[in-house]
Amino acid sequence: MNNSRIFLLIVSFIVFLLLQILVLKNLVLFGTAFCFLYVLYILLLPIEIKTVPTLIIAFVLGMGIDLFYDTLGVHTASILAVAFVRRRWIKMITPRGGYDDDLQPSVLNMGFGWFFTYSIPLILLHHIFFFYIDNLGTGLFLFVVQKIVASAIFVFIMSIIVQLLFYRRRRGI
Amino acid sequence: MQRILLFLYSIRALLLFIFLEAVAIWLIVSFNSQQGSVFFNSSNQLSGTILGYRSGVMDYFALTSVNRNLMEKNAELLAELQKFKNPPDSVFIPLDSALFGDIQFKGAKVINNSIRLSQNFITLNKGALQGLKEGMGVFNEEGVVGRVKGVSENFATVISLLHTDLLISSKIKSTEVFGSTKWDGLDSKKAKLLYIPRHVDIKVGDQVVTSGYNAVFPEGISIGTVLEVKQGTDTNYLDITIELTTDFTRISYVYLVDNYKVVELDSLYQTTGIKNEQ
Numbered sequence: 021m022n023n024s025r026i027f028l029l030i031v032s033f034i035v036f037l038l039l040q041i042l043v044l045k046n047l048v049l050f051g052t053a054f055c056f057l058y059v060l061y062i063l064l065l066p067i068e069i070k071t072v073p074t075l076i077i078a079f080v081l082g083m084g085i086d087l088f089y090d091t092l093g094v095h096t097a098s099i100l101a102v103a104f105v106r107r108r109w110i111k112m113i114t115p116r117g118g119y120d121d122d123l124q125p126s127v128l129n130m131g132f133g134w135f136f137t138y139s140i141p142l143i144l145l146h147h148i149f150f151f152y153i154d155n156l157g158t159g160l161f162l163f164v165v166q167k168i169v170a171s172a173i174f175v176f177i178m179s180i181i182v183q184l185l186f187y188r189r190r191r192g193i
Numbered sequence: 194m195q196r197i198l199l200f201l202y203s204i205r206a207l208l209l210f211i212f213l214e215a216v217a218i219w220l221i222v223s224f225n226s227q228q229g230s231v232f233f234n235s236s237n238q239l240s241g242t243i244l245g246y247r248s249g250v251m252d253y254f255a256l257t258s259v260n261r262n263l264m265e266k267n268a269e270l271l272a273e274l275q276k277f278k279n280p281p282d283s284v285f286i287p288l289d290s291a292l293f294g295d296i297q298f299k300g301a302k303v304i305n306n307s308i309r310l311s312q313n314f315i316t317l318n319k320g321a322l323q324g325l326k327e328g329m330g331v332f333n334e335e336g337v338v339g340r341v342k343g344v345s346e347n348f349a350t351v352i353s354l355l356h357t358d359l360l361i362s363s364k365i366k367s368t369e370v371f372g373s374t375k376w377d378g379l380d381s382k383k384a385k386l387l388y389i390p391r392h393v394d395i396k397v398g399d400q401v402v403t404s405g406y407n408a409v410f411p412e413g414i415s416i417g418t419v420l421e422v423k424q425g426t427d428t429n430y431l432d433i434t435i436e437l438t439t440d441f442t443r444i445s446y447v448y449l450v451d452n453y454k455v456v457e458l459d460s461l462y463q464t465t466g467i468k469n470e471q
Contacts, residue, residue: 042247048309051381071206079213086220087240089307090314090350093220100217104210153221155311160378 025066025122036061037081041088052167053174056095058085059146060179062102063139064187067123071107078103091154098149102142113137127180128189139179143172241304241348244316248304252445259445266334295453296411299324300446301349308441311378313353315339317447320347328409330450336415336438337361337374337403338447355381355441362407363416366400368393374401374416374435381441384417386433393431395422401435408455 036058044055062078082096089095110125115134127135147168155164201208252259301323305316319325321344331338331351339353340361352359357378363386364371372388386401399419405412417435425432452458 041243045307051309054309072209075206075209075213079216082217088244088305089310090305090316091310091312093217097214097217097221100210100214104206155378160311163379 029065033061033077033081037084040085045089049174050170053170054167055178056146056150056171056175057178057182059099059102059143059175060182062099062106063142063179064124064126064183065106067110067119067125069107071104074103074106075100094150094153097153098146101149102146105145106142109138109142124187126187127183128187132180135180136176140172140176143175143179144168147171147175238345238347241316241318241345244305245318248302248318255443255445258443262334263446269334297451297453299449299451301325301449302446303444304348306353306441306444308353308355308381311357313355313441314342315351315353315444315447317349317351318347320344320349322346324451325349325449326451328455329452330403330409330414331447332410332414332450333439333444333447335440336417337410338439338441338444340409341449351447353441354384354437354439360387361410361416362404363401364404365389365395365419366402366413368395368399370395371404371406372433382437383420384435384437386419386435387430389431389433390429391424391431395419395431395433397422408452408458410450 040056040058044057047055049055058081061081062074065074065077078099079096082099085095085099086092110119113134115130123129125135125138130138151164151167151171299319301317301319303315304318305314307313307315315331315338317325317331325341325344327341327343329341331340337354339351339356340359342350342352344350354361354374355376357376359375361374362371363374370389370393372386374384375387376384389395397419401416401419403410403412403414403416415438417437419433420436421434423432423434
């Protein structure tokens with residue numbers, strides 16, 4: 021992990037945060053599909069980052085998002101769950117031959133199939149937390165499930181597009 | 194002892210996770226009250242400024258509809274004003290100012306709004322320095338918008354009518370039957386009118402307005418029109434759906450109700466033990 025990588029991580033943190041609060045906050049398809057693209061930032065952290073730093077990054081990111089959504093703590097609670105599970109989940113789905121060091125688990129580096137199994141459960145976990153807390157006390161079960169599924173699909177598609185457009189495949193060694 | 198420390202060290206990630214999650218849940222629970230603390234939300238200085246920049250850009254796209262609405266409101270007010278002009282053929286006695294209402298209005302601009310969550314908030318570009326206070330009612334030329342949750346120096350957050358915890362005291366305009374309007378979290382154009390007894394005759398298309406029974410809103414601000422009346426599952430009350438007159442997708446300027454007597458009313462309610470409805 022050299023300085024330029026850390027610099028890139030910080031810059032992309034700010035970009036993801038600003039993108040989420042200034043643009044994507046207003047992007048809701050059909051009233052059900054939300055675009056919580058900031059989950060992708062946690063998903064795309066390099067594999068060797070341990071759980072403790074991931075949790076701290078997720079906490080700061082979640083608080084930043086909550087500040088602008090006026091949902092104090094809701095985004096934080098859900099993104100923390102993703103950050104906690106992420107490393108275990110990565111270990112659980114290790115491909116044959118293991119991971120290279122210092123690798124970004126993006127769709128370009130790992131292939132579509134791996135990224136699908138990696139990201140979908142984590143995105144779903146985040147959305148279940150978020151919409152469950154958001155709708156506590158309303159008793160709208162089906163509507164919540166609809167929101168969770170629609171948003172998860174939307175975020176997954178958006179994350180694939182964003183990676184194809186703005187990320188580079190790691191040069192082979 | 195060393196073993197315990199080693200054990201704790203080995204589960205440090207879990208401990209940190211539990212700690213941070215507890216902080217988040219504590220924040221959710223303690224800050225979701227109706228009014229109060231505004232440090233950690235969109236009305237603090239930093240986020241307010243950023244949102245202000247964004248709204249500075251986005252406002253241009255809403256100019257047409259804003260202008261049209263303001264013109265309509267102006268025309269309405271001009272018509273109102275005609276009633277107070279002294280007619281040339283009669284004696285005009287100016288009323289004493291004490292007889293005028295206790296209410297003044299303030300204007301503010303919306304810089305942040307959400308409609309899709311189940312608990313939506315609006316941020317305004319004015320705050321305590323401009324005279325905004327907690328608990329003020331908020332409306333625009335179309336109808337009721339919400340109620341101020343908290344203010345910082347230059348910004349304020351408003352609980353939108355599209356918030357599943359907010360109750361607005363309301364009545365049917367034609368029959369003066371009163372109930373409470375509450376959003377059910379489903380559709381940003383519809384809400385429920387609660388606590389209307391079964392024996393009351395309500396027609397589709399009846400207008401619902403604020404009741405003026407408390408100091409938050411003056412009487413007669415439009416809320417919606419009755420869309421559907423059903424005999425619900427509740428044995429005592431009707432299940433009424435109303436269509437909101439306010440279009441929450443394009444709120445840009447709002448008015449706030451400043452009631453001089455709100456403190457007096459509130460303390461009266463408190464001493465007599467009446468729980469005030471929003």
